[in-house]
Amino acid sequence: MSDNELLKNSAPLPSVRRLPLYLTVLEEFEREGKEWISTTDFSEVLFLKPIQVRKDLAHTGIIGKPKKGFKVTELISTIYNFLGWNNLTEAFLVGAGALGSALLGYSGFQRHGLNIVAAFDVSVNVIGKSIHGKEILSIEKLPDLARRMHVRLGIITVPAARAQEAADCLVSAGISGIWNFSPSKLHVPPNVVVQREDLSSGLAVLSVKLGRFD
Amino acid sequence: MSDNELLKNSAPLPSVRRLPLYLTVLEEFEREGKEWISTTDFSEVLFLKPIQVRKDLAHTGIIGKPKKGFKVTELISTIYNFLGWNNLTEAFLVGAGALGSALLGYSGFQRHGLNIVAAFDVSVNVIGKSIHGKEILSIEKLPDLARRMHVRLGIITVPAARAQEAADCLVSAGISGIWNFSPSKLHVPPNVVVQREDLSSGLAVLSVKLGRFD
DNA sequence: TAGATTGTTAATCGATTAACAATC
DNA sequence: TAGATTGTTAATCGATTAACAATC
Structure with missing residues (x-):
């Protein structure tokens, strides 16, 4: 019944969440031309x-080296590899509203192994228009295009009330993962x-947290 | 040394994170005119x-009633109260780029007790312009305005490299909380x-998770 | 009443932290 | 060599789950 039923035998999810944080430190070290980084280095910057x-x-x-730590470049590529970001x-992105547009315009995703190749919407007001250089297509074209392009991932940025509908569309298109930015719980196979x-x-x-200080 | 040093004696954070999820179910029940909701009702919808x-x-x-559950309207207002969303x-929002603009345009924040009253940027390209009806001001005006308006919260949507700088500015302006959308770790008092x-x-x-299925 | 659902106390599970020998 | 830092094994901590009596 748990979401993670199929996901045993890997790093704990809290650890996975911290890996990108380590990458930001590593890239800083790389820019500074440092060869080694230790866990104490990380701990000082990240508390x-x-x-x-x-x-x-x-x-x-x-695998690190006692007294030295880890090779900066090696650790970077190991983490990228681990996350599949290389x-x-x-x-596909579904819902070209304010949040969808923001994600379309975020250039950082490329470095994180994510390429939004097309965006979809139901509204005739945005269909055919282009946001950050990407044309918005009618949602009706999604299933066919997804199969032809072998797209595996869908990003949902529609209002809560439309989220399940968007998910159903993506699932029927044979997608294998959904990044859900709506507050709704999605029901998927x-x-x-x-x-x-x-x-x-x-x-x-x-x-x-804020309330605690009043 | 922990982030949560001052934050003892409250609900566990994972529980707090789930409360908004319960609210979406509750509001659905309210729309349907239902008076009572039980934990089994929640569990079926939310898995x-x-x-x-x-x-x-x-x-x-x-406090619930055996056999009945909880009163929908009472539970809604209790959660809102608990979160301080009433x-x-x-x-203030700092960084009027793609993500910042999206947040400025998100109407749902009002219902969640958040009112973005002004946005700031360093770029002369956006200063003076208006996004979703809110004028973008020069970052230099932030400290003075924050104190005069008694603004307690800052939202950071600048690139990673500028995030600490933005945080310093907010801290010096006497802000008590920061919602940080940059990937950087911020150093604050x-x-x-x-x-x-x-x-x-x-x-x-x-x-x-996706990699697990390859 | 009978039975569903609550609130509470105890058991389990998983992540974090501590301790320490191994190593360069 | 001496000492910093690693990898590993064990202890602690906190959240989740189970068990069950209380209640309407």
């Missing part, structure tokens, strides 16, 4: 305990992976 | 275990709360 960094990095399979995954990216969860945490 | 829902709701302090927090909302963390999780 984490060195032992936690060591455990996290161990999950990627990298080969591009092509994605067990072979489809869903990652919820819900701003309201983050805002809830922030609100509670 | 959670009833016991987890019960534990989560207990943290808000609400009175508006005013916020202990009385300032930071909530990181990092897309790359979510993408990392999604990538690992």
Whole structure:
């Protein structure tokens, strides 16, 4: 019944979430021309305990050198490899509103192995228009195009009320993963992976933390 | 040394993150005119275990009725209360790029107690322009305005390299919380709360889950 | 009443942290 | 060599789940 039923035997998800954080530090070190980085280096910048960094990095399979740490370039490519960010995954985006447009315009995804190849909407007001150089297509064309282009990933940025509908469309198009930016819980078959990216969860945490100071 | 040092004695953060999810179900029930909702109702829609829902709701302090569950309207207002979403927090947004514009255009924040009252940028290309009806001001005006308007919250949507600078500016303006959409770790004094909302963390999780199916 | 659902106390599970020997 | 840092094994901590009596 759990979301993670098929996902055993890998790094703990909290560790996976921290890996991109390590990448930002690593890239900084690389720019500065440093060859080695230790877990204490990480811990000082990120306010984490060195032992936690060591455990996290161990999950990627990298092996360090006592007294030195890890080779910066090697660790970067190991993490990229671990995350599968060295080969591009092509994605369709559904919902070309404010948030969808923002994601279309975010250039950083390319470096993270994500390539949004097309965007779709239901509204005649945006269909045919172009946002950040990408043409918005009618949602009706999605299933056919997805199969022809072998697109594996769908990004949902429609309002909550339309999210399930968008998910159904993507599933019927044979997609294998969904990045869901709507606050809705999606019902999909067990072979489809869903990652919820819900701003309201983050805002809830922030609100509670802030409230503690009143 | 931990981020949560000052934040003891409240609901566990994973529970807090789930509360907005319950709200979407509750609002659906309310629209349908239902008076009562049980933890099994929640669990069926959200694929959670009833016991987890019960534990989560207990943290808000609400008391249910055996055999009936919880009063829909009462539970909604209890959660809103718990999150502090019934009175508006005013916020400044720093960085009027693609993501910043999207957040400026997101009408859902009002319902979640968040009111973005002004946006700031460093670029002369956007200063003076208006996005979704909100004028973009020069970052130089931020400290003075923040103090005069008693703004408590800052939202950072600048590129990683400018994030610390933006945080310093907000901190010097007396802000007490930061919602950080950049991938950088921010260094702030202990009385300032930071909530990181990092897309790359979510993408990392999604990538690992997807990779598991290859 | 009978039975569904609550609230509470205890058991389990998984992630974080500690301790320490191995190593360069 | 001496000491910093690694990798590993064990202890702790906190969240999830189970069990069950209380209740309407």
